[in-house]
Amino acid sequence: MSGVSGVTVEARTEGAGRERAINYYRPPPLGALPRGLQPFPTVHLSRVPFCALRPVRVLAQGALALVCATAQAAPAPPPSACAQWLHRLPGVQAKQCAAAQLTPSGGHSQQGRPLFWRDVQPTGNAPTPLRVLVVGAMHGDELTSASLALHWIALAEKARRPVHWRFIPVLNPDGLLARRPTRVNARGVDLNRNFRTPGWEHDAPLYWEKRTRKDPRRWPGPAPLSEPESQFLHTQLESFRPQLVVSIHAPYGVLDFDGPHEPPQRLGHLRLDRVGVFPGSLGHYGGVQQGMPVVTIELDHAQRMPRDAEVRSMWNDLLRWIDTRLIPPTRKN
Numbered sequence: 061m062s063g064v065s066g067v068t069v070e071a072r073t074e075g076a077g078r079e080r081a082i083n084y085y086r087p088p089p090l091g092a093l094p095r096g097l098q099p100f101p102t103v104h105l106s107r108v109p110f111c112a113l114r115p116v117r118v119l120a121q122g123a124l125a126l127v128c129a130t131a132q133a134a135p136a137p138p139p140s141a142c143a144q145w146l147h148r149l150p151g152v153q154a155k156q157c158a159a160a161q162l163t164p165s166g167g168h169s170q171q172g173r174p175l176f177w178r179d180v181q182p183t184g185n186a187p188t189p190l191r192v193l194v195v196g197a198m199h200g201d202e203l204t205s206a207s208l209a210l211h212w213i214a215l216a217e218k219a220r221r222p223v224h225w226r227f228i229p230v231l232n233p234d235g236l237l238a239r240r241p242t243r244v245n246a247r248g249v250d251l252n253r254n255f256r257t258p259g260w261e262h263d264a265p266l267y268w269e270k271r272t273r274k275d276p277r278r279w280p281g282p283a284p285l286s287e288p289e290s291q292f293l294h295t296q297l298e299s300f301r302p303q304l305v306v307s308i309h310a311p312y313g314v315l316d317f318d319g320p321h322e323p324p325q326r327l328g329h330l331r332l333d334r335v336g337v338f339p340g341s342l343g344h345y346g347g348v349q350q351g352m353p354v355v356t357i358e359l360d361h362a363q364r365m366p367r368d369a370e371v372r373s374m375w376n377d378l379l380r381w382i383d384t385r386l387i388p389p390t391r392k393n
């Protein structure tokens with residue numbers, strides 16, 4: 061195949077009054093093929109799980125076509141979380157990622173990618189463990205937030221606390237895996253403005269128009285919970301009923317808190333700096349409306365992981381705060 065290269069073309073997905081360009085692979089013209097090399101037949105991407113990028117037929121030739129044509133003949137399981145994400149995650153080794161044992165949750169992104177999760181159950185005899193939900197990469201271009209969640213899965217396994225952890229390291233895989241990672245999901249929605257907070261229909265679009273000047277990175281979407289990713293997280297809040305949500309972001313280098321309880325003053329070197337609430341944000345919905353404590357971590361960098369010592373220090377401070385504020389003495393068994 062050397063010397064033969066395709067180009068990308070734009071297709072457009074429909075969606076709530078705005079279109080969004082997605083680049084698809086298109087093969088070179090037939091005349092450019094070396095002698096003896098035939099194009100692959102036409103395949104429907106939509107029939108193949110791996111190729112669930114909806115709208116197109118591709119006259120195919122090249123790596124993508126080979127994968128899709130093979131999958132059509134014998135449907136293959138979707139690639140693992142690590143196979144999909146690892147190249148995007150700073151400071152995560154393949155071995156670490158595999159050890160995290162992420163499995164498909166059953167939820168999917170806008171473009172059909174599986175949302176992966178991992179539950180870490182408490183060790184020992186904990187009849188009523190504390191339920192803690194940890195969410196990374198709600199904003200797809202905050203790569204370190206997913207990496208930190210993966211690192212913390214290993215630490216949770218050793219934590220010896222009466223805690224049932226649920227990790228969702230990448231809530232926005234379409235943003236993370238976009239050719240250039242994006243904060244928003246595949247429909248251009250900022251998932252952290254898409255939760256159902258009081259007066260959303262009025263406040264969220266107004267805030268977007270007036271305060272962000274229609275920043276496309278902060279579009280709250282056409283309606284609350286309009287997106288499969290925010291719906292999935294909302295379902296988790298309803299069914300898992302976490303008693304603490306830890307939402308990991310970057311790159312503002314602060315710690316925020318919404319909800320009842322005395323907030324943690326610091327995690328590692330990050331200091332508490334309450335930045336207020338936004339219409340449609342998870343902190344506003346979970347912390348203010350539902351009375352569910354939400355710790356929001358803003359790492360210093362979106363693409364460069366903190367050192368291992370800092371990763372552990374943040375974790376240990378979180379555990380200390382959980383021990384003090386959330387686990388009554390009778391449950392510390």
Ligand SMILES: [Zn+2]
Nearest residue numbers: 199202309310
């Ligand atoms: Zn963020």
